[in-house]
Amino acid sequence: MDFKLVSRTLILAVAGSAFSVTALAQWQWIDKDGRKVYSDRSPPADIPEKNILKMPRGAKVAAQPTAKEDAVATPGAAASAPVAKNDPNAPKLTGKDPQLEAKKKQAEEEEAAKKQANEEKVAKAKAENCDRSKKAVNSFQSGQRITVTNSKGEREYMDDSAKAAEVKRLQGIIETDCK
Template sequence: MKTPAALPRLLLVLPLACLTVAAHAQWQWIDGTGRKVFSDTAPPPGTPEKNILSRPAATRAAPPAAPVAAQPAAAVPGSAPVSGVQGGAPKEAVDPKLEARKREAEAAEAAKKKAEEERMARQRAENCERARSAKATLDSGVRIATTSPSGERSIMDDAARATEQRRVADAIRTECGPAPRPAQ
């Protein structure tokens, strides 16, 4: 049985032991600018082996991994692939929560896109109706008064009416789409 005097010592030693384990799980390398980098992740690809100063103990024993393309698919022709590896690529674990969040995000994005398309369709329909109304007014031959930026009213002459008719026809073409063909 432990004595009461040993308990404070144990409480002091335990956190220090945890710190040393965490310190050994660190990578240490010299980056391209010559600075020493400490991290819990591996250095970026392309870091020369001579610049890696220390690595976690678990990775020291493992030989450097060869690229997947360089590994043979199977040692003997016709044999089954290595367990956990199918077609030369490791099988990834699927997180159901992550997949559910991904599906929800995709559904939300699709709903947002559909709502935007519906809004644009309503806007085009309104613009089409306005353009057709303006065309009917221009084609009717009634005199149309316009107001200048200075506030003066003037009656639209034939040249201005023709220009406005072309502009309205272009708006109808772009906003209303192709005209329906008569039934045969």
Template sequence: MKLIKLLLICVAMGAGASAMAQWQWIDKDGRKVFSDRPPGLDVPDKNILKRPKGYGGVPGAKTSGTGPALRDVAAPEEGEAPAEGAAQAAKPTAKVASGKDKELEAKKAAEDKAKADADKAAKEKQAAAKADNCKRAQQAKAMYDTGKAIRAPNEKGEMVFQNAEQRAAEIKRTDEAIFNNC
């Protein structure tokens, strides 16, 4: 008795699985589309990647179950307007029609804006540091231009007066800093 109940449950679950049939195709923009509805007639069969079981792959064919017909809407004759039902059946859902998810687009736009803001902040910080380096280099240059003796720490950390070579090297370094930052 338990075996029969288990078997019935398995059969019932198998019938539910066919209701979750999925279609996959590549739309006109080259994006993969996943849907539980068949693609519109504007999608060629070569672009359909996956069909649900029971679909023979022939346009106009029906599923093997009691479900609705898939891609069974005939194209209108030349000069004839499409029937209202045909127009509705040929249109996939709004999410699939655009090929994009509005929430995903919004999230991507927010990430792009955050990245742009971070780049802008980094550039502003770099510009501020460059301006500060320029100001310091100009102050050091002005100090060396006075001709006064300058004291600087030596290897031992003792403050000693700079000799002519050290002074010339520091003037050259400040000139390069002014050239690069100002």
């Protein structure tokens, strides 16, 4: 007896799932790329009637309305309905979102402005480094005694080898920053 109950349940489940699949996909057609499409909505107006493989009972393939007839029939649906390609009054669809394009352009402009500000900041820092390095080289080459503070906080005079090493380092900065 259990076997009969299980088999009846199984049969009802299979029949129910088959019914739900067919109820969801009442339309079947071949799109312009040659692929089979299943849908609960009618195909777009640009699909020829010969490409419609299956439709609900009593449904008819509607003739392609013009943009004016469509706008009169349903005022809000004119923007969402397909429009004839040769209609001169049809809005031109570019496939681009103007708001998204404006935001993208604004972000690019902001990034360009940040980049330019950063480049100006770097150029200003290089100019300051150049001036400081030139002044320091002039001080080292003037013949004056140069003092430095050591780690203990005491003043020490630089010897000639330390002066030469510092002048060499400053010359490297001048070569890179003074262009």
